[in-house]
Amino acid sequence: xxxxxxxxxxxxxxxxxxxxxxxxxxxxxxxxxxxxxxxxxxxxxxxxxxxxxxxxxxxxxxxxxxxxxxxxxxxxxxxxxxxxxxxxxxxxxxxxxxxxxxxxxxxxxxxxxxxx
Amino acid sequence: xxxxxxxxxxxxxxxxxxxxxxxxxxxxxxxxxxxxxxxxxxxxxxxxxxxxxxxxxxxxxxxxxxxxxxxxxxxxxxxxxxxxxxxxxxxxxxxxxxxxxxxxxxxxxxxxx
Numbered sequence: 001x002x003x004x005x006x007x008x009x010x011x012x013x014x015x016x017x018x019x020x021x022x023x024x025x026x027x028x029x030x031x032x033x034x035x036x037x038x039x040x041x042x043x044x045x046x047x048x049x050x051x052x053x054x055x056x057x058x059x060x061x062x063x064x065x066x067x068x069x070x071x072x073x074x075x076x077x078x079x080x081x082x083x084x085x086x087x088x089x090x091x092x093x094x095x096x097x098x099x100x101x102x103x104x105x106x107x108x109x110x111x112x113x114x115x116x
Numbered sequence: 117x118x119x120x121x122x123x124x125x126x127x128x129x130x131x132x133x134x135x136x137x138x139x140x141x142x143x144x145x146x147x148x149x150x151x152x153x154x155x156x157x158x159x160x161x162x163x164x165x166x167x168x169x170x171x172x173x174x175x176x177x178x179x180x181x182x183x184x185x186x187x188x189x190x191x192x193x194x195x196x197x198x199x200x201x202x203x204x205x206x207x208x209x210x211x212x213x214x215x216x217x218x219x220x221x222x223x224x225x226x227x228x229x
Contacts, residue, residue: 004158033216043204043222043223044220044223045206045208045220052216104149104208105161106151106158108156
């Protein structure tokens, strides 16, 4: 069984500063993918970044980077130079790769508020 | 346009009524799933499908029914709506293998009174 844990309470960050959103996971699958999604107040799920468990380098996408520490089973999202538009709910998710049983499991999410 | 289409976007039901949330994708994706989102609970998996004719239960399947008669469509049926099913529902689809692109519908806001 897969489990994603996001335990931070609501996070606050000053505009233009960096922020780290924590995510730990538990799985018995040897190969898996880790995802981060952003959900603004409008409700849609916006894909941010992906990390495969066998990827040698940490994933980066513009201002987003994923601090992947496989031994510690953590996949923290780092947002650099925060913007007001980054205020949203952020979800960490994972799924086993590949295979017929490919359920995508989400954490409970973290609310990020960016202060001007 | 490629993507996941969910309908309706908003719905109010009375307790005991039945309804179907529609989900369609035109990308020939093998995997489709339904999630519900409740405050403080994240997205929880209701049912999922790994291909036409194959469905399985997720974390919170009670009160919901699904079928997958075609690759494109994955409807979610509420058999007898209850206030506890008031939630936001998301449909998602993705290709199999190591694909990392997961497409979400825009969500369906359901209120059961």
